[in-house]
Amino acid sequence: MAATILPDDLVVEILSLLPLKSFCRFRCVCKSWLAFSSDQHYRKKLPRIPFGFLYQKNEHGNAIHLVGLPSGDRDIDTTLSFVPCYEHPLELKGCSNGLLLCYRGGTHSKEISDAIVCNPATQEWMALPNTEAGPAVSYADLKLCFDPLWSQYFYVFKFETTPNGGYDTEVKVFFSEDSTWSNCLWETSDILGGDSLFLNGVLYVDHLWGHYLLALDAPDTCTQLLNHRILQLPGFPNGPEQRFYCFDGCLGQSFGVLCYAQQELDGCIIRIWSLEGSDRWVVKHRLNMNNVFGRDIMLRTNNEGLWYFDYEILAFDLERELVFLADTIADNKIISYSISTGKGSQILNIPRFVDLYRSRLYVPYYGKFPASVLQGAQDK
Structure with missing residues (x-):
C-alpha cells in the first residue's frame, strides 16, 4: 500500500539500485514499473536491459542461435531445449517483446497444430490448439503479438490464404x-506476408507487393471485432512495375512510436522515419552506408534486368541507436551499425550458400505466463 503513494522519481531511484537481472524481473511486476524502463526521461538512470540477435540458418535441423546477450546469463535458453521437438526441429517464425513463435511441423497442413509460443527467459511454453484444417492448397502465416505495456496476454493472428x-x-x-x-x-483479397510489428495493441503488417501497411486492432475476446485501416509507407514502392526486386524496408519502434527504415534508390543511404500522428512520416535519420561496406555501388541487376540492393536491413533499434545489416555479396556478414558513431562492426559470419532462415531482435522478458494461460494450454 505504501508503494502506491511513492513519487515516480523515488521509485526510479529504488529500481536503479537493483542488479540487472533483478531489475528485469521487477519491471514485470506492474505496468507502471515497466513503463519507467521505456520512458526517455527515466531510462538513463536505470540499468541497461541487454538484448540479442536471434537467427536460424536455412539448413534442415539447424538450431536457433543467439548473439549479443552476456554469455554468463544461462537463464536465456534460446536453444529451447525445454520444448519437446518430437520428430521435427523447431523453426523460428516470430519474436515479440521476449516471446517466440516457433513451428514443430514441417508441412503447411500441420503448421497451426504444431505452433508453440515460448519464453526462453522463464522456460515456459504452450502449444497452440488446433484449428480446423483448411484446403490442402491453403497457406497459413502466423503473427505473434505481445506487448506487456498493453496487456499481459498475447495474441496470434492467422492469415490463411487460398488461391481462388x-x-x-x-x-x-x-x-x-x-x-x-x-x-x-x-x-x-490481398496477400499480407511481409514484415510485421505489434505496438500499442495494433498489428502492423506490410503488404507483400503494395507499398502500404495494414493496421489491425487487437480484438476484444467478447465482441471479437477486428478494426482495420490502411497506412501508406514513405519512401519508394518496389516490385516489378518499378523494376525493383527487393523486400520493402523494415519496421521498428522507438519509445512506443512506429518507425520505418528503407534504402534510398541508390542504396548508399538508409532513411529512418517515425510516424507522427495518424499518417505523417518524419525523417529521423539519414545513414551513409559507403564506409560500412567499403564500396560505392550497392545496386545490382539480376538475370531478368530487375534491380536489387546487395545488402538487407534486418532490424533496427533506435533506443540503442543500432541498425543490423546483412551483406549478401560474398559471405553473409551480419553487421551492427552504430547510428551515433556511423561505424559498423561484424557480429556474425554465415558461410556462402547458407542463408539466414529467420532473424529477429530479442529482448528478454522475465514475466511469467498468467496461470490461466498455462491451465488453458493443459486443458487443450
Whole structure:
C-alpha cells in the first residue's frame, strides 16, 4: 500500500539500485514499473536491459542461435531445449517483446497444430490448439503479438490464404486469455506476408507487393471485432512495375512510436522515419552506408534486368541507436551499425550458400505466463 503513494522519481531511484537481472524481473511486476524502463526521461538512470540477435540458418535441423546477450546469463535458453521437438526441429517464425513463435511441423497442413509460443527467459511454453484444417492448397502465416505495456496476454493472428482465381485471405485470432481461436474475423483479397510489428495493441503488417501497411486492432475476446485501416509507407514502392526486386524496408519502434527504415534508390543511404500522428512520416535519420561496406555501388541487376540492393536491413533499434545489416555479396556478414558513431562492426559470419532462415531482435522478458494461460494450454 505504501508503494502506491511513492513519487515516480523515488521509485526510479529504488529500481536503479537493483542488479540487472533483478531489475528485469521487477519491471514485470506492474505496468507502471515497466513503463519507467521505456520512458526517455527515466531510462538513463536505470540499468541497461541487454538484448540479442536471434537467427536460424536455412539448413534442415539447424538450431536457433543467439548473439549479443552476456554469455554468463544461462537463464536465456534460446536453444529451447525445454520444448519437446518430437520428430521435427523447431523453426523460428516470430519474436515479440521476449516471446517466440516457433513451428514443430514441417508441412503447411500441420503448421497451426504444431505452433508453440515460448519464453526462453522463464522456460515456459504452450502449444497452440488446433484449428480446423483448411484446403490442402491453403497457406497459413502466423503473427505473434505481445506487448506487456498493453496487456499481459498475447495474441496470434492467422492469415490463411487460398488461391481462388485471385487470392482469398481469412484472418483468425488466437486469444491466450482463454486459449481459443476465433472464427474468421476479416477477409481480404490481398496477400499480407511481409514484415510485421505489434505496438500499442495494433498489428502492423506490410503488404507483400503494395507499398502500404495494414493496421489491425487487437480484438476484444467478447465482441471479437477486428478494426482495420490502411497506412501508406514513405519512401519508394518496389516490385516489378518499378523494376525493383527487393523486400520493402523494415519496421521498428522507438519509445512506443512506429518507425520505418528503407534504402534510398541508390542504396548508399538508409532513411529512418517515425510516424507522427495518424499518417505523417518524419525523417529521423539519414545513414551513409559507403564506409560500412567499403564500396560505392550497392545496386545490382539480376538475370531478368530487375534491380536489387546487395545488402538487407534486418532490424533496427533506435533506443540503442543500432541498425543490423546483412551483406549478401560474398559471405553473409551480419553487421551492427552504430547510428551515433556511423561505424559498423561484424557480429556474425554465415558461410556462402547458407542463408539466414529467420532473424529477429530479442529482448528478454522475465514475466511469467498468467496461470490461466498455462491451465488453458493443459486443458487443450
